[in-house]
Amino acid sequence: MFLVTLKDILDDAQKKGYAVGAFNTNNMEIVQAIVESAEEEKAPVILQASQGALRYAGIEYIVAMVKASLQKVTVPVVLHLDHGTSFAQNMLCIRHGFSSVMYDGSKLPLEENIAATARVVEVAHAVGVSVEGELGKIGGTEDDVTVDEREALFTSPEEAERFVSESGVDALAVAIGTAHGPYKGEPKLDFERLQKIKQRVQIPLVLHGASGVPAESIRRAIELGVCKINIDTEIRQAFNRAVRKFTAENPNVYDPRKILGPAKEAMKTVIKEKMRLFGCAGKA
Numbered sequence: 001m002f003l004v005t006l007k008d009i010l011d012d013a014q015k016k017g018y019a020v021g022a023f024n025t026n027n028m029e030i031v032q033a034i035v036e037s038a039e040e041e042k043a044p045v046i047l048q049a050s051q052g053a054l055r056y057a058g059i060e061y062i063v064a065m066v067k068a069s070l071q072k073v074t075v076p077v078v079l080h081l082d083h084g085t086s087f088a089q090n091m092l093c094i095r096h097g098f099s100s101v102m103y104d105g106s107k108l109p110l111e112e113n114i115a116a117t118a119r120v121v122e123v124a125h126a127v128g129v130s131v132e133g134e135l136g137k138i139g140g141t142e143d144d145v146t147v148d149e150r151e152a153l154f155t156s157p158e159e160a161e162r163f164v165s166e167s168g169v170d171a172l173a174v175a176i177g178t179a180h181g182p183y184k185g186e187p188k189l190d191f192e193r194l195q196k197i198k199q200r201v202q203i204p205l206v207l208h209g210a211s212g213v214p215a216e217s218i219r220r221a222i223e224l225g226v227c228k229i230n231i232d233t234e235i236r237q238a239f240n241r242a243v244r245k246f247t248a249e250n251p252n253v254y255d256p257r258k259i260l261g262p263a264k265e266a267m268k269t270v271i272k273e274k275m276r277l278f279g280c281a282g283k284a
Contacts, residue, residue, distance in 0.1 A: 003066075004076045006100035006130035006228070007170045009044040010204040013227040018279030019207075019218075022046035023271060024082060024232035026053045028065055029260050030239075033267035035069040035077065041272055041281040044075055046100070046228065048082040051089060063096050075284035080132070082230070090120045094129050102132040102173070110135075110159055117167040125168070132206060132228075135163045136175030154193055161200035171204045171228055176221075178209035189217050191224060198225035206230070211237075215277055222279065231274050235267050242266035 013020050023034045025047050038045035049062045057065075066079050080100040081093040090101045103120040105113035117133045124131045136155030155174040164172055174197055177189040198205065204227035210218065211233035218229065242263040246253075253259065275281045 001070045001073050001075065001077060003070065003079050003097070003099040004044075005128065005170075006046065006078050006080060006132060008130075009046070009076050009078060010171055010227045012044075012283070013280065014204045014225070016283070017222065018283060019222045019227050019229045020044050020046055020280045021271065021274050021278050022048050022078075022080065022082075022206075022228050022230045023235060023274075024048045024050060024053065024230070025062070025066075026056055029264045030235065030267060031065045031069055033235075033264045034271060035066075035073050037268045037271040037275065038075045038077070038284070039073045040268075041275045042075060042284045043275045043280040043282070044077075044284050045275075045280075046078040046080050048080045048230070048232075049093075050082045051084065054093075059092065059096050063098070067097070078130075083134075087116065087120060091123065094124060094127060098129065100130040100132065100170075102134070104134045104173075106134040106136060106173075106175075110163070114163055114166045117163075117169060121168040130170040131168075132171040132173060133163065133167055133169035134173040134175075134206075134208075135160055154190060155197060157193065157196040157200050160197045164201050164203055169203065171206050172201060173206040173208050176207075178207060178213060187213055187217070189213070189221060191220055194221060194224045194226070201225075204228060211235075218277055229274070229278055231271075234270050234274075238266040238270045239263045 009020050025031050034047055078100050079098045081098055081102055083104045084090045084102055085104050090103055093101050103117045105116045121131045136153050176194050205225045206228040207221055207226045208230045210229045211231050246259055246262050
């Protein structure tokens, strides 16, 4: 199988009313967990690498691992940059073979965000790469991107319409009440706002910070136009629990393969559950 673009898979998701899971990766076991889950569930999938992941593993390793995984799957796979905050970062990923990128200019004033995003779109589209943009600030922390909850701003439907029209993005991440990282309580999503955004925007919408969001809220968001859902924290938590459990029960085992094997299976359990919830299982 070869990499496909974000637009390739989200167009079908939007048409048929489901969402595709976008899962962040940092190492080989996570890549394997994601692609094996996708193949076993027959689901299209988005593998995401953040700026922090690229620094940790190296962009060459991330790309090589993902491309190696394609030899064993028949489902559509997207390799996507998550929260690229500079033009240079987006261009670096495009040059290394990413099929989709995200320019996150959400901290910029609207005019600057539109201009900077449009610049990325112009280059990316010229070489067949999809672009996700973001409007509004999503609270919490994800690698280099931190937004204080008091500073988090929900996406304006009117600004969303203008942003999409003038930037030319293929998908739009919106701020409707989710946050990066673990939640302190149950998140309350602004579905009325989401509905108004969808009435003005024709492209697929993206929900960031979806780890820990109740299933009913996820289903409602999909009904209202969300076609890409980002999951990272729950995968990390599953990894952490499995490693801690194994090492506690097997204190004398030092073989990383025996320690990380159960962690990979734990991550697969979470990923598969999300694919079924999002409705993308069986859609490949």
